[in-house]
Amino acid sequence: MINVINKTNCCGCNACYNICPTNAIQMINDEKGFWFPSIDKDKCINCGMCEKACPMLANKDNKNNPIAYACYNKDEKIRMESSSGGIFTLLAINIINRGGVVFGASFNNENLVEHICIDNIYDLYKLRGSKYLQSNTNTTYKEVKGYLDKNVLVLYTGTPCQIEGLLSYLQIDYENLYTQDIICHGVPSPKVWKKYLEFRLGDNKDKIIINFRDKSEGWSNYNIVLQNDSIKYKNVYKKDLYLKAFLKDICLRDSCYNCKFKKLNRLSDITLGDFWGISEVLPEMNDDKGTSLVIVNSKKGIELFDNINTNIIFKKVDLDKALEFNFMMIKSADLHKNREKFFENLDKLPFKVLIKKYLPESNIFYRILCRIIHKIMSIFK
Numbered sequence: 001m002i003n004v005i006n007k008t009n010c011c012g013c014n015a016c017y018n019i020c021p022t023n024a025i026q027m028i029n030d031e032k033g034f035w036f037p038s039i040d041k042d043k044c045i046n047c048g049m050c051e052k053a054c055p056m057l058a059n060k061d062n063k064n065n066p067i068a069y070a071c072y073n074k075d076e077k078i079r080m081e082s083s084s085g086g087i088f089t090l091l092a093i094n095i096i097n098r099g100g101v102v103f104g105a106s107f108n109n110e111n112l113v114e115h116i117c118i119d120n121i122y123d124l125y126k127l128r129g130s131k132y133l134q135s136n137t138n139t140t141y142k143e144v145k146g147y148l149d150k151n152v153l154v155l156y157t158g159t160p161c162q163i164e165g166l167l168s169y170l171q172i173d174y175e176n177l178y179t180q181d182i183i184c185h186g187v188p189s190p191k192v193w194k195k196y197l198e199f200r201l202g203d204n205k206d207k208i209i210i211n212f213r214d215k216s217e218g219w220s221n222y223n224i225v226l227q228n229d230s231i232k233y234k235n236v237y238k239k240d241l242y243l244k245a246f247l248k249d250i251c252l253r254d255s256c257y258n259c260k261f262k263k264l265n266r267l268s269d270i271t272l273g274d275f276w277g278i279s280e281v282l283p284e285m286n287d288d289k290g291t292s293l294v295i296v297n298s299k300k301g302i303e304l305f306d307n308i309n310t311n312i313i314f315k316k317v318d319l320d321k322a323l324e325f326n327f328m329m330i331k332s333a334d335l336h337k338n339r340e341k342f343f344e345n346l347d348k349l350p351f352k353v354l355i356k357k358y359l360p361e362s363n364i365f366y367r368i369l370c371r372i373i374h375k376i377m378s379i380f381k
């Protein structure tokens, strides 16, 4: 029986919840807003399937030979609607055009994020774009198995832990399953996101369109936009309080600070990330509209990449060079020293006060010193 004593040992993928044959497992939110398995001991038959399905307990190594590319979608509209180069949409279209279905993260009616299944290209906009909070996979692993057993092609997309969770749940290699993960900084608490929305929008949260990565004024200095009929909030990411909390690592899931899925040799077929550093590695591929770092991990990944390569501009790159600018591929976020206090006061303090108190601005002299050190280090690189 799965037993989460230390919260860093559960990534919240829901594999145990999906596999339990007696529905003895429920996923329950803790006080920080992250879900963990809770077991009804009267229903549990000690079959051990939950432990077998858990990717945190599995030890799957992959001896592959990842190949890296800098890429962007030739379709400018899709590219501008996407967080980096708009590659996800092309992979998804390819699968749907071959009669398959695509799973990925979408906002629900409560402005929270959950995984859904899409079977037509007109609905793909729901999955497009990064949503910076943990997505709930709900019962999608079971749904995926249903499609796979009926010989339908499936593309499942998500964080590295969600992909390894799915593969661990399935236990067998399906020829008709394709997986795409992302380079993941870590996932913030949905409860923190809810508190932020309340602070920003009050009761005016209906039919809100959320864009974490509005690129209309450039990809490298993107905006967050929240918009409905009566409200439009737009702010550059560096100044937004929620994105500050996310990027300063104060509100990530416990397991994200020691993530075992961040690695070079991934189990997914393709990994997508932002090609930070493109202006230095391949300046001709940077027009500040978004360039993806695409890492092809497997034979199926090569097949997918070949299927879309007439729709993209791409160049092969040295993976080590690319990762010099994107160490989140392999390195976990650093635990913020104020994280516990931040969460203790999440229900007590107004959102703005909370951020100002636990993420204070460093003084101007310190910031100048950091910039000088950064410049000196880049000269010696």
Ligand SMILES: Cc1cc2nc3c(=O)[nH]c(=O)nc-3n(C[C@H](O)[C@H](O)[C@H](O)COP(=O)(O)OP(=O)(O)OC[C@H]3O[C@@H](n4cnc5c(N)ncnc54)[C@H](O)[C@@H]3O)c2cc1C
Pocket (backbone or CB within 6 Å): 081, 082, 083, 084, 085, 086, 087, 088, 089, 103, 104, 105, 113, 127, 128, 129, 130, 131, 132, 133, 134, 135, 157, 158, 159, 180, 182, 183, 184, 185, 186, 187, 188, 272, 273, 274, 275, 276, 292, 293, 326, 328
């Ligand atoms: C929480 C999070 C952290 C990230 N951190 C980094 C990082 O540190 N460095 C980096 O290079 N890239 C990071 N990315 C990935 C990057 O922002 C782009 O999503 C990726 O490059 C794909 O871009 P695209 O333009 O091809 O497609 P897009 O259309 O922008 O992306 C859509 C894809 O993202 C998935 N997705 C969106 N939100 C979520 C979510 N909450 N949970 C799971 N899957 C989601 C969708 O299912 C789909 O597969 C992160 C993404 C997320 C969601």
